[in-house]
Amino acid sequence: MKYYRSHVLVCVDPECLRKGAHDVVDALQDELVATGLIDEVQVLETSRIGACADGPEMMVYPEGIHYAGMTVDDIPYLVEEHFLKGRVAKKFQLTQKAEAVSELGAPTAKEVRVVLRNSGKIDPENIEDYIAEDGYSALAKVLTSMTPEEVIEEVLASGLRGRGGAGFPTAKKWSFCRASEATPKYVLCNADEGDPGAFMNRQVLESDPHAVIEGMTIAAYAIGSSQGYIYCRAEYPIAVRTLRIAIQQARNFGLLGKNIMGTDFSFDLEVRMGAGAFVCGEETALMASIEGKRGEPTPRPPFPAVKGLFGKPSNVNNVETYAVVPQIINKGAAWYASMGTEKSKGTKTFALAGDLKHTGLIEVPFGITLREIIYDIGGGIKNDKAFKAVQTGGPMGGCLPAEYLDLPMDYEALAKAGSIMGSGGLVVMSEDSCMVDIARFFMEFTQDESCGKCVPCRVGTRRILDILERICAGEGRDGDIETLQQLCNEIRTTSLCGLGQGAPNPVASTLEHFLDEYKAHIYEKKCPAKVCKALIRYEIIDGPCTGCTVCARNCPVNAISGERRMTHHIDPDICIRCGICMQVCNFNAIEIN
Amino acid sequence: MTISTETTLLIDPTRDPEKKAVIDRIIDENAHLPGAVMVILNELQANIGFVSEPLQQYVADRLRVPVSKVHGVISFYSFFTTTPRGKHVVKFCMGTACYVGGTPQLIEKAKAVLGIAPGETTPDGNITLEECRCVGACSQAPVMVIDEEVIGRVKPNKLPQSLKPLMEDSGTEN
Ligand SMILES: Cc1cc2nc3c(=O)[nH]c(=O)nc-3n(C[C@H](O)[C@H](O)[C@H](O)COP(=O)(O)O)c2cc1C
Ligand code: SF4
Numbered sequence: 033m034k035y036y037r038s039h040v041l042v043c044v045d046p047e048c049l050r051k052g053a054h055d056v057v058d059a060l061q062d063e064l065v066a067t068g069l070i071d072e073v074q075v076l077e078t079s080r081i082g083a084c085a086d087g088p089e090m091m092v093y094p095e096g097i098h099y100a101g102m103t104v105d106d107i108p109y110l111v112e113e114h115f116l117k118g119r120v121a122k123k124f125q126l127t128q129k130a131e132a133v134s135e136l137g138a139p140t141a142k143e144v145r146v147v148l149r150n151s152g153k154i155d156p157e158n159i160e161d162y163i164a165e166d167g168y169s170a171l172a173k174v175l176t177s178m179t180p181e182e183v184i185e186e187v188l189a190s191g192l193r194g195r196g197g198a199g200f201p202t203a204k205k206w207s208f209c210r211a212s213e214a215t216p217k218y219v220l221c222n223a224d225e226g227d228p229g230a231f232m233n234r235q236v237l238e239s240d241p242h243a244v245i246e247g248m249t250i251a252a253y254a255i256g257s258s259q260g261y262i263y264c265r266a267e268y269p270i271a272v273r274t275l276r277i278a279i280q281q282a283r284n285f286g287l288l289g290k291n292i293m294g295t296d297f298s299f300d301l302e303v304r305m306g307a308g309a310f311v312c313g314e315e316t317a318l319m320a321s322i323e324g325k326r327g328e329p330t331p332r333p334p335f336p337a338v339k340g341l342f343g344k345p346s347n348v349n350n351v352e353t354y355a356v357v358p359q360i361i362n363k364g365a366a367w368y369a370s371m372g373t374e375k376s377k378g379t380k381t382f383a384l385a386g387d388l389k390h391t392g393l394i395e396v397p398f399g400i401t402l403r404e405i406i407y408d409i410g411g412g413i414k415n416d417k418a419f420k421a422v423q424t425g426g427p428m429g430g431c432l433p434a435e436y437l438d439l440p441m442d443y444e445a446l447a448k449a450g451s452i453m454g455s456g457g458l459v460v461m462s463e464d465s466c467m468v469d470i471a472r473f474f475m476e477f478t479q480d481e482s483c484g485k486c487v488p489c490r491v492g493t494r495r496i497l498d499i500l501e502r503i504c505a506g507e508g509r510d511g512d513i514e515t516l517q518q519l520c521n522e523i524r525t526t527s528l529c530g531l532g533q534g535a536p537n538p539v540a541s542t543l544e545h546f547l548d549e550y551k552a553h554i555y556e557k558k559c560p561a562k563v564c565k566a567l568i569r570y571e572i573i574d575g576p577c578t579g580c581t582v583c584a585r586n587c588p589v590n591a592i593s594g595e596r597r598m599t600h601h602i603d604p605d606i607c608i609r610c611g612i613c614m615q616v617c618n619f620n621a622i623e624i625n
Numbered sequence: 626m627t628i629s630t631e632t633t634l635l636i637d638p639t640r641d642p643e644k645k646a647v648i649d650r651i652i653d654e655n656a657h658l659p660g661a662v663m664v665i666l667n668e669l670q671a672n673i674g675f676v677s678e679p680l681q682q683y684v685a686d687r688l689r690v691p692v693s694k695v696h697g698v699i700s701f702y703s704f705f706t707t708t709p710r711g712k713h714v715v716k717f718c719m720g721t722a723c724y725v726g727g728t729p730q731l732i733e734k735a736k737a738v739l740g741i742a743p744g745e746t747t748p749d750g751n752i753t754l755e756e757c758r759c760v761g762a763c764s765q766a767p768v769m770v771i772d773e774e775v776i777g778r779v780k781p782n783k784l785p786q787s788l789k790p791l792m793e794d795s796g797t798e799n
């Protein structure tokens with residue numbers, strides 16, 4: 033390979049082209065030849081390096097200097113300054129505006145920040161910031177003026193339900209554990225957040241760790257526990273670090289450890305890390321994992337409240353469940369219960385992801401509709417495509433079509449629609465997503481994550497996956513749909529844990545709401561969304577193709593040929609249908625047939 | 626012959642005095658904890674880079690538990706590896722948001738650039754390519770993780786630029 037000391041990337045997006053990017057490229061080439069630098073500096077055409085607002089734009093590597101706004105006449109100056117004299121041509125340098133990739137923007141009108149009230153506002157590594165926002169005042173109130181029973185009463189009156197998925201009333205869980213006689217008792221925080229597309233817990237842990245610690249301490253007081261564990265997934269190293277810092281600071285302030293705030297109540301916390309097993313989010317598996325064993329679920333009963341971690345009574349709650357407890361204590365149950373619907377009180381965080389204009393984290397009162405979330409908060413579908421489905425509840429959840437957009441977000445309403453609330457991941461899909469492919473994707477996930485203990489879960493998910501793979505490969509057969517339905521029922525009713533019981537949901541819900549799409553794959557060998565590789569073909573359209581060679585240079589298998597500035601051609605036998613050419617083409621010259 | 630000693634050292638890190646010191650420190654610091662096996666294995670994976678069979682045996686002996694128990698834990702969790710990975714690990718998120726957002730295309734491109742498939746390491750031991758679960762940065766999908774750094778909104782045509790520094794960084798010490 034030839035060695036260049038510099039690489040100049042010139043943006044040839046339509047916007048920059050209009051501003052003369054091609055002419056700039058030609059002038060640059062000419063100037064480099066004239067100055068004898070052509071063997072040292074390579075000029076490449078590329079797409080989008082900036083906002084294209086000041087075009088033409090170019091990026092010079094290895095220095096990573098971003099130039100914009102030059103014309104053909106400026107090129108000799110630029111080449112002389114930058115490449116001959118080795119100075120930055122300040123005149124055209126675009127000062128880097130760090131692209132704001134914030135997951136948490138300012139709240140929109142429909143949002144209410146309860147769990148996320150401190151997110152981004154306080155320094156998570158400084159306990160005093162948290163204390164300044166009334167932090168640990170709920171714990172003080174509880175320890176000095178409330179009995180454990182009164183704490184449970186208050187939480188019961190708030191209507192708080194577990195945020196980890198199933199929505200079990202939190203106060204009930206606490207009172208079961210309190211009623212158990214054996215000691216010691218453990219307070220466990222489920223920070224395993226394994227649902228792909230969900231990152232609410234991560235945000236809370238990394239931006240407001242003391243809220244979780246305070247909530248757990250209050251729970252420990254209510255239950256009668258002196259030791260707690262936070263089980264955090266290994267994929268979140270920053271959350272683990274932040275938590276460990278926060279725990280140490282709380283100890284230093286006498287807010288964890290022996291005789292908290294001078295009372296005779298003692299409680300301490302430890303963070304334990306998972307190691308990449310989704311099933312460990314299931315509470316019995318989580319406890320096995322903390323015990324240092326394989327994370328295999330065990331049958332319930334006995335429930336954790338009776339016989340949990342190390343065989344002792346334990347209470348498992350989600351990060352978000354604990355994080356709201358201090359505010360319920362401070363502001364009162366009535367305040368919390370005033371938000372939400374009859375059976376789902378308060379607010380819920382959701383992670384908006386997928387084909388939306390604005391993705392990120394939101395917190396809204398229960399009862400808000402999917403439409404409000406997707407259009408008013410999420411800004412609607414990206415590139416003005418049509419909405420196709422929203423996936424709620426992660427791999428145990430389902431896909432809901434447009435008819436359900438006015439569904440209020442509420443545990444019961446979602447369950448009735450054939451999906452679940454889950455932990456709060458919302459992945460929105462446009463017309464460009466194939467529902468059979470999505471079902472296959474989730475089945476691949478659950479099949480891989482099944483712990484293998486139960487035959488229906490282990491073998492059944494494999495069989496479903498095989499059938500779905502066949503359908504996507506264009507080899508679907510008559511009878512497949514019926515077999516899928518039957519397998520879904522079997523797995524759902526005969527699996528031990530929630531993973532197996534919920535695994536069929538993505539398939540069952542797409543079969544229910546997008547049956548036509550399955551039929552098109554099986555009977556017409558067509559993928560209406562043009563996703564399934566075996567059923568599509570990429571072609572370059574004669575007119576719009578300018579022969580810019582971007583596609584040919586980006587094709588990973590060199591399936592594209594053609595002269596510069598002439599229409600290119602894709603060899604279907606070599607093409608692996610990865611779609612990269614379509615993504616990089618600036619002229620919409622590539623279509624799928 | 627040097628190669629074979631190096632390979633044994635790799636497979637049995639307890640034979641490398643420096644590594645053994647790290648391993649012993651990790652075990653000493655954590656052995657008293659309830660459920661210590663997971664904690665120790667996590668630390669070893671993070672600090673040594675893998676938990677090979679000789680290392681599993683060593684941990685079992687030190688904790689006085691059957692090696693089958695340690696092995697059972699190792700084989701259950703996907704984070705533990707029994708062989709060394711490359712100096713750099715490039716992971717592509719296969720979570721829902723990233724899958725919908727184009728991870729499959731990125732992997733095709735990475736395969737072409739690196740000449741290896743996910744799960745494999747380049748012959749020079751420099752780069753390991755992997756698929757991973759959602760890393761919780763879904764709003765920046767598609768996401769890749771180079772070593773510990775999460776990079777969002779990755780575009781196939783920008784990928785070679787991100788991988789190049791790693792590819793050039795072969796050979797030299799850690
Ligand atoms: C396969 C599977 C994965 C789960 N993953 C999680 C998780 O990542 N986080 C979580 O809080 N709960 C998860 N749960 C639910 C837990 O078992 C448990 O119900 C929850 O942690 C209880 O807390 P809550 O009452 O605050 O919701 C999962 C359940 C199953 C069956
Ligand atoms: S249902 Fe699946 S994941 Fe759950 S215990 Fe059975 S095999 Fe394991």
Ligand code: FES
Binds near residue numbers: 718719721722724762
């Ligand atoms: S799906 Fe990729 S970061 Fe969540």
